[in-house]
Amino acid sequence: MDTQITPDWQNWIVENLARGCVPQSLVEVMAGKGFDPIFANAIVFHFSSISTQAKTALPAAAVLAAGYIAERPRFPMQGSVIKTHDRAVRVTARVSAPVVAVLDDILSPEECDELVRLSKSKLKRSTIVDPQTGAEEVINDRSSFGTFFNANESEFITRLDRRIAEVMHWPLENGEGLQILNYKMGGEYKPHFDYFPVADPGSQVHLKNGGQRVSTMVIYLNDVDEGGETIFPELGMAISPKKGAAVYFEYCNSHSQTDPLTLHGGNPVIKGEKWIATKWMRQGRFG
Numbered sequence: 001m002d003t004q005i006t007p008d009w010q011n012w013i014v015e016n017l018a019r020g021c022v023p024q025s026l027v028e029v030m031a032g033k034g035f036d037p038i039f040a041n042a043i044v045f046h047f048s049s050i051s052t053q054a055k056t057a058l059p060a061a062a063v064l065a066a067g068y069i070a071e072r073p074r075f076p077m078q079g080s081v082i083k084t085h086d087r088a089v090r091v092t093a094r095v096s097a098p099v100v101a102v103l104d105d106i107l108s109p110e111e112c113d114e115l116v117r118l119s120k121s122k123l124k125r126s127t128i129v130d131p132q133t134g135a136e137e138v139i140n141d142r143s144s145f146g147t148f149f150n151a152n153e154s155e156f157i158t159r160l161d162r163r164i165a166e167v168m169h170w171p172l173e174n175g176e177g178l179q180i181l182n183y184k185m186g187g188e189y190k191p192h193f194d195y196f197p198v199a200d201p202g203s204q205v206h207l208k209n210g211g212q213r214v215s216t217m218v219i220y221l222n223d224v225d226e227g228g229e230t231i232f233p234e235l236g237m238a239i240s241p242k243k244g245a246a247v248y249f250e251y252c253n254s255h256s257q258t259d260p261l262t263l264h265g266g267n268p269v270i271k272g273e274k275w276i277a278t279k280w281m282r283q284g285r286f287g
């Protein structure tokens with residue numbers, strides 16, 4: 001079923017709305033032409049709710065984002081404990097649109113320490129300049145040091161990846177390798193989306209392997225003395241880092257629409273340092 005829209009179809013919708021057609025009749029025509037009805041409804045509703053001037057200027061990607069339709073959450077929206085194969089994880093807070101959950105005890109203090117210990121030696125290696133290209137990229141918006149663990153790199157990593165996938169209610173093999181970030185004092189991650197903007201040419205290479213990102217789990221590996229909250233500016237929400245706790249959120253539906261309300265970032269660390277482990281899930285198998 002069609003979930004992409006060409007400029008011709010966009011113009012058709014805009015023109016017919018301008019002629020005074022009932023939106024529902026346009027949805028029916030589109031459904032008859034093979035469009036997914038939910039998708040057609042989102043697009044038509046979007047065009048009928050914006051100003052005439054904006055209608056001609058909007059690229060298809062913006063249309064898709066603007067008409068985000070929330071579907072059934074992947075994450076369980078009831079219950080205070082999630083039982084995984086080896087650990088009970090507590091849910092301490094939830095938001096329903098977008099789906100955001102704050103969790104306690106996804107990792108034990110010992111597991112957090114072990115991830116930090118294993119990462120420290122890898123972080124050192126990651127500062128070496130690529131001998132082939134000499135390239136060393138500095139991203140100003142992301143003042144942190146990072147490394148990652150490949151799937152099944154060790155029994156320890158396999159066990160954690162499996163538990164995290166169980167909590168995210170998504171297949172283990174759709175996960176990217178567990179990413180570790182270390183922010184020093186002043187380190188931050190400016191507000192961003194975890195999904196790849198479809199309109200960016202640079203996104204295509206990322207989307208080829210596993211498709212779009214659908215959900216994120218950020219796990220705090222230490223207690224931060226001050227600052228370093230994970231913030232969701234559109235929701236007015238801030239989560240303070242706590243060792244072994246995590247924040248989960250989802251942002252991509254079955255039509256590959258992505259939810260801009262999941263804009264988020266990491267506040268500057270004011271005192272101490274901050275260690276996190278991030279798991280990103282894809283639509284399909286990754287790797």
Ligand SMILES: O=C(O)CCC(=O)C(=O)O
Nearest residue numbers: 189218229230265266278
């Ligand atoms: O540092 C944080 O709290 C947020 C991290 C984040 O946004 C990410 O890893 O994608």
Ligand SMILES: [Fe+2]
Nearest residue numbers: 192193194264
């Ligand atoms: Fe992020």
